[in-house]
Amino acid sequence: MDLKQIFANNEKWIQEKLEVDKDYFNNLSKGQSPEVLYIGCSDSRVTAEELMGVNPGDVFVHRNIANMVPNTDLNVQSVLNFAIRHLEVKHAVVCGHYYCGGVKAAMQSADMGILNPWLRSIRDVYRLHQGELDSITDEEQRYKRLVELNVQEQCINVIKTAAVQKAVKERGLQVHGWVFDVKTGKLIDLKIDFESILEDIMKIYKIS
Numbered sequence: 256m257d258l259k260q261i262f263a264n265n266e267k268w269i270q271e272k273l274e275v276d277k278d279y280f281n282n283l284s285k286g287q288s289p290e291v292l293y294i295g296c297s298d299s300r301v302t303a304e305e306l307m308g309v310n311p312g313d314v315f316v317h318r319n320i321a322n323m324v325p326n327t328d329l330n331v332q333s334v335l336n337f338a339i340r341h342l343e344v345k346h347a348v349v350c351g352h353y354y355c356g357g358v359k360a361a362m363q364s365a366d367m368g369i370l371n372p373w374l375r376s377i378r379d380v381y382r383l384h385q386g387e388l389d390s391i392t393d394e395e396q397r398y399k400r401l402v403e404l405n406v407q408e409q410c411i412n413v414i415k416t417a418a419v420q421k422a423v424k425e426r427g428l429q430v431h432g433w434v435f436d437v438k439t440g441k442l443i444d445l446k447i448d449f450e451s452i453l454e455d456i457m458k459i460y461k462i463s
């Protein structure tokens with residue numbers, strides 16, 4: 256890719272936006288009040304805004320390898336905290352995707368160096384659901400199911416946090432688990448029942 260093209264694209268995009276609304280960028284500069292927090296994978300095929308058909312200002316985005324929400328990752332935890340407590344988003348979304356390289360790597364027994372601890376959190380998801388996953392004989396189906404279960408477990412990690420517990424109770428924040436199918440372009444809602452998950456885990460994770 257010629258990087259000059261990116262700057263040419265940018266100029267074209269500015270003109271297109273200004274033709275519709277001459278104050279477009281001026282208005283953007285005034286601040287943001289997104290209603291959705293999106294935690295997705297860094298995979299280049301899984302764009303956040305484009306696949307959802309949303310505009311700048313609509314969604315607060317965090318992306319990392321395999322859309323993880325590790326309890327001690329200061330990066331994702333800061334994004335989560337800021338989005339919930341300060342931006343007061345109405346929806347927190349964890350979006351995984353089929354054919355995820357991070358999830359695939361966690362299913363193989365390769366030493367990935369610095370990536371090992373990151374991938375280990377996905378292996379933990381496998382261990383938690385080993386019975387179900389091992390019963391799936393088709394490897395592609397097992398891989399797809401692990402993608403879904405990983406989204407579910409990362410949603411649980413979102414729900415565990417004090418900020419989310421409080422926001423669900425006080426202002427009806429909703430937590431969603433989605434999967435993007437790279438092969439069809441379809442966005443699938445896993446219909447995670449965050450309210451019963453919250454109820455189930457409260458005995459252990461209740462903050463106040």
Ligand code: CO
Pocket residue numbers: 296297298320321322352354355356357358
């Ligand atoms: Co991925």
